[in-house]
Amino acid sequence: MALALALAAVFFTLTASSLSAAPAPAPESLFGCYDSIVSFGDSLSDTGNDLFPGLHQGICLPANPPYGRTYFHHPTGRFSDGRLVIDFIAQALGLPLLKPYFPGAYKDAAQRRRSFSTGVNFAVGGSPVLPYEFYEKIGYENPYTTVSLGTQLEWFRSFLAGLPDARKYLERSLIVLGPVGGNDYNHLFQQGRTLDEVQLVAPLLISYIGSAIQDMIKLGAATILVPGSLPDGCMPISLTLYEKSSTPNDYDPRNGCLNWLNKFCRHHNHLLQKELQRIRELHPHVNIMYGDYYNNAMRMYLAPNQFGFGNQILRSCCGAGRMYNYDPAERCGTPQATCCRDPGEYISWDGIHFTEAANRLMAQGLLQGPYTDPPFSTFCLNSTSKPRAIAEY
Numbered sequence: 013m014a015l016a017l018a019l020a021a022v023f024f025t026l027t028a029s030s031l032s033a034a035p036a037p038a039p040e041s042l043f044g045c046y047d048s049i050v051s052f053g054d055s056l057s058d059t060g061n062d063l064f065p066g067l068h069q070g071i072c073l074p075a076n077p078p079y080g081r082t083y084f085h086h087p088t089g090r091f092s093d094g095r096l097v098i099d100f101i102a103q104a105l106g107l108p109l110l111k112p113y114f115p116g117a118y119k120d121a122a123q124r125r126r127s128f129s130t131g132v133n134f135a136v137g138g139s140p141v142l143p144y145e146f147y148e149k150i151g152y153e154n155p156y157t158t159v160s161l162g163t164q165l166e167w168f169r170s171f172l173a174g175l176p177d178a179r180k181y182l183e184r185s186l187i188v189l190g191p192v193g194g195n196d197y198n199h200l201f202q203q204g205r206t207l208d209e210v211q212l213v214a215p216l217l218i219s220y221i222g223s224a225i226q227d228m229i230k231l232g233a234a235t236i237l238v239p240g241s242l243p244d245g246c247m248p249i250s251l252t253l254y255e256k257s258s259t260p261n262d263y264d265p266r267n268g269c270l271n272w273l274n275k276f277c278r279h280h281n282h283l284l285q286k287e288l289q290r291i292r293e294l295h296p297h298v299n300i301m302y303g304d305y306y307n308n309a310m311r312m313y314l315a316p317n318q319f320g321f322g323n324q325i326l327r328s329c330c331g332a333g334r335m336y337n338y339d340p341a342e343r344c345g346t347p348q349a350t351c352c353r354d355p356g357e358y359i360s361w362d363g364i365h366f367t368e369a370a371n372r373l374m375a376q377g378l379l380q381g382p383y384t385d386p387p388f389s390t391f392c393l394n395s396t397s398k399p400r401a402i403a404e405y
Contacts, residue, residue, distance in 0.1 A: 042104050042105055042106075042379060042388075042389070042392050043104075043105065043106035044105075044106055045105055045186075045391070045392035046105055046107070046184060046185055046186040046235070047129075047130065047181075047184040047185065048107070048128075048129065048130050048131040048132075048181065048184065048185045048186075049098070049101065049102055049105070049107060049110055049130075049131035049185065049186045049187075049188060050131060050132055050133075050134075050168070050182075050185050050186070050187050050188070051098050051110055051131070051132070051133040051134065051135055051187075051188045052134050052135055052161065052164050052165075052168070052187075052188070052189050052190065052192070052224075053135035053139070053188070053189070053190050053191060053192050054135060054136065054137060054138060054139045054140075054191070054192060054194065054195050055074075055091040055135075055136075055137035055138060055139075055364070055365060056091070056096065056097070056135075056190075056191050056194070056242075056365060056366075057096060057097070057098045057133065057135035057188070057190070057191075058089065058090065058091065058112070058133070058135040058136055058137045059088070059089065059090055059096065059098065059099070059109065059110050059111070059112050059133045059135070060088055060089030060090065060111075060112035060114075060133075061089070061112040061113055061114050061133065061134070061135060061136045061137075062074065062075075062089050062136055062137040062138075062157075063075055063089040063112075063114075064112070064114035067114065067136055067157060067159055068136070068137060068138065068156065068157055069138075069154075069155060069156055069157055069158075070155065070156065071345075071346075072089075073091075073343060073344065073345030073346070073362075074087055074088075074089050074090055074091050074137070074345065075087050075089060075345075076345040076346075077345075078093065078330055078344070078345075078351040079091070079092070079093065079344070079345060079362075080092075080093065080094065081093050081094075081351070081355075082094035082355055082356075082367075082368050083095050083368055089112065091137060091361070091362065091364070091365040092361050092362075092365055092366060092367060092368055092371060093329070093330075093355040093361050093367055093368050094355075094367070094368030094371075095109075095368050095371060095372070096371050097366075097371045097374045097375045097378070098110055098133070098135075098188060099371075100371060100372055100374075100375030100376075100379075101186075101188070101375055101378070101379065102131065104375065104379050105186070107130045107131060108130050108131070110131045110132070110133040111127060111128065111131070111132065111133060112133050113128075113132055113133060113134050113167055113171070128171070131185075132171060134164040134167050134168060135164070136157055136159040136163075136164070137156065137157065138154065138155075138156025138157040138159075138195055139157055139159045139160060139161065139163075139164065139192075139195060140154060140160050140161070140192075140193075140195040140196040140199065141160065141161045141192050141193050141195075141196050141217050141220050141221060141224075142160065142161075142196055142213075142216065142217060142220060143160045143162050143163075144158055144160060146216075147199075152199065152200070152203055154195075154199060156195075161192055161220070161221075161224055162224075165224060165227060165228075168228075168231075169231070172231060178231070178232060179231075179232035181232075182231060182232035182233050182234060183232060183234045184234075185233070185234075185235070186235050186237060187228055187233045187235065187236040187237065188236075188237045188239075189221070189224065189225065189228070189236060189237070189238045189239075190221075190238055190239045190303075191239040191240070191241065191242065191303075191305055192221065193217050193221070193241060193280060194241060194242070194244065196213060196217055197210055197213070197214075197217075197244075197276075197280070198244070198249075198250075200213065201250075201253070202253065207272065207276060210276070211276065211279070214279065214280055214283055215283065217280075218280070218283045218284055218287050219287070221238070221284065221287065222287045222288075222290070222291060225238065225288075225291055225300070226291060226294075226295075229291075229295050229298050233298065234297075234298060234299060235298075235299040235301075235391055236298065236299070236300050236301070237301045237303055237378075237384065237388075238284070238288060238300065238301065238302055238303060239302075239303030239304075239305045240277075240280065240281035240284050240285070240302065240303060240304060240305050240306055241277040241278075241280045241281055241284075241305065241306060242277065242305050242306060242309050243269060243274045243277055243306050243309055243310050243313065244273050244274070244276075244277050245264075245269040245270030245271065245272070245273035245274035245277065246267065246268075246269035246270075246274070246309070246310075246313050246325075246326065246359075247360065247363065247364060248326060248327060248328045248331070248336035248337065248338035248360050248363035248364075249338055249340070249363045249364050250270060250273055251268075251269075251270065251326060251335075251336045251338075252334060252335070252336050252338045252339075252340070252363070254270060254273075255335060255336075258270065266314060267313040267314060267325065267326075268325075268326050269313060269326070274306075277306060278306060281304075281306055284302070285302055285385075288300055288302050299386075299390075299391045301384045301385065301386060301388065301391070302384065302385045303378055303383065303384055304382075304383040304384065304385065305374065305383075307383060308373075308374055308377040308378065308381070308383040309359075309366075309370075309374060311377075312325070312359050312370060312373060313325055313326075313359070316359070319373055320356065320357070320369070321357055321358065321359055321369075322357040322358070324337075324357070324358060325358075325359050326360075327358070327360065328344070328358065328360040328361060328362055328363040329351060329352040329355045329357075329358040329360065329361050329362070329367060330344035330345075330349055330350070330351045330352065330355075330361060330362045331343070331344055331349055331350070331362065331363055332346070332348045332349045332350070336363065337363070338362075338363030343362065343363070344361070344362035344363070345362070355367045355368065355369065356368075356369040357369075358370075
């Protein structure tokens, strides 16, 4: 009841004001489609902002080994053993890996602007969509960060204010908004909120994402990719959290994932797609793509052998034991955790985030497969810019 009353009180306040197996190489037609990428999100997209003092509360686990072991051979702040989906997208477009907005020493503002000429990443690990004020009203405090999607948009506006021609920059940029929302839902579930209570949050969260998209459009965004939710019911963190309270009927017999949680993720995605269609009708000149992360990821859980994964699809590569190799008290990056021999045989890296192998497949599904709507190439092929030198993919 308290959550429902808080939602009623907060909803109108928030909505009344605007959020002031390795794949084959990517087709050469993708190179040069965009001059830069601008990314927003959470730990699924964070390329190092979490390393900046003050943005991340508590221990910053991806600052410790074995994070980064596969590709970078050292921790970079990414929540994986290697590259993220956003990294593979950048490389497929012939762009450098996306730099985090915060860490980095620059001589002056001009040098800082030049460093972001091919893209900038505002994503922060643990970041929710809804603001601090919402969670304060329902008596919840985010244990990871005070940064929300609204905070990232404030940084974005400040960043654009320092550019000589911000609209031109955005016209030639791919905006990637997400995935976002997972922290909002998961934090509430972990706090003990019921499914019915969390479902009340979904329309508010979708409305907030929609407001963010329209703010970006007002600023000049021309192409926006908005991913949906992953199948969180397949994640070791969720399977561990509900292991004792679940019955055999709660699990999908095809893969062992939690049916009810995945159904909720599909509900979120349905609402998100309806909101994106509404915005498309309001702004027909803007290219808005939906990223089907749910079905893109689900193919790995339904046919793991097809993609080179072993028989441990629900266990994390890095962890400290228990049935799914995930223990919230001894997570990957702590001294107690151990790492598997070959992360490429696992879907989950640390119980919450994907391995580089899974991220690569996710990017392939978006760029080359059927998991964006409209297809990614629909807008890319209309580009008139000159192709870049082919980057590693």
